[in-house]
Amino acid sequence: MSDRDPAADELQTSRLSLRRPTEADIDAIFTIHHDPATCLHNPSDALTRRDEAEELYRRWNEQWQRHGYGYWVVRRHDRDQQLGFCGIKPMELQSQKVLNLFYRFATSAWGQGYAGEAATAVTAWASRHVPELPLIARVRPANTASQRVAIRAGLTRAEHLDDTGYDGYDWIYAAKLTN
Ligand SMILES: CC(C)(COP(=O)(O)OP(=O)(O)OC[C@H]1O[C@@H](n2cnc3c(N)ncnc32)[C@H](O)[C@@H]1OP(=O)(O)O)[C@@H](O)C(=O)NCCC(=O)NCCS
Secondary structure: OOOOOHHHOEEEOOOEEEEOOOHHHHHHHHHHHHOHHHHOOOHHHOOOOHHHHHHHHHHHHHHHHHHOOOEEEEEEOOOOOEEEEEEEEEEEEOOEEEEEEEEEEOHHHOOOOHHHHHHHHHHHHHHHHOOOOOEEEEEOOOOHHHHHHHHHOOOEEOHHHOEEEOOEEEEEEEOOOOO
16 A cells, blocks of 8 residues: 555544645644643653654654555544544554554544544554554553543453553553454
């Protein structure tokens, strides 16, 4: 798969559009990752300067070019404002290739079911288009909201894969059983 495949560029749910990021999303990438509340459990993801958001966008776009999928920008159908981001990234977990499920939303968008709705759509897309990679989510033990989103998307706890991540010990949720 490559960025020439248009199938992934836009996903739709009943309320949401998920679109491949463009440079026009850099301000939203910065605003959302600059809010201490959105990176409370994952401080290594926090951004302090706008040029860091430009660099993050560049990495997200490179992944889209290399794999044909990545992180999507989430909006309501009826509004232009970016609610947040949700997507998948190939990585290694305990020497096994996996797809990591990511979600981060603006605090103003929390509590309305958006993350669960977006993560469910991304999980379905991944199982159809990247079935060879087990889908996992790495969640800090105190991040109850993130755990609920993973469960809402159909993942279940996979304690045997728990591991130390960038910000400390992570609980692993998985869409498929892995060895
Ligand atoms: C995690 C996050 C994406 C959830 O977004 P959201 O849009 O508020 O989530 P939803 O409204 O879709 O809720 C999904 C589930 O989580 C639950 N939930 C949401 N916020 C919660 C909270 N603060 N405490 C407990 N449960 C919570 C909801 O009740 C719902 O549960 P249900 O499926 O049993 O009904 C959002 O809090 C966020 O962006 N946090 C910062 C970034 C982050 O931590 N990302 C995860 C990194 S691993």
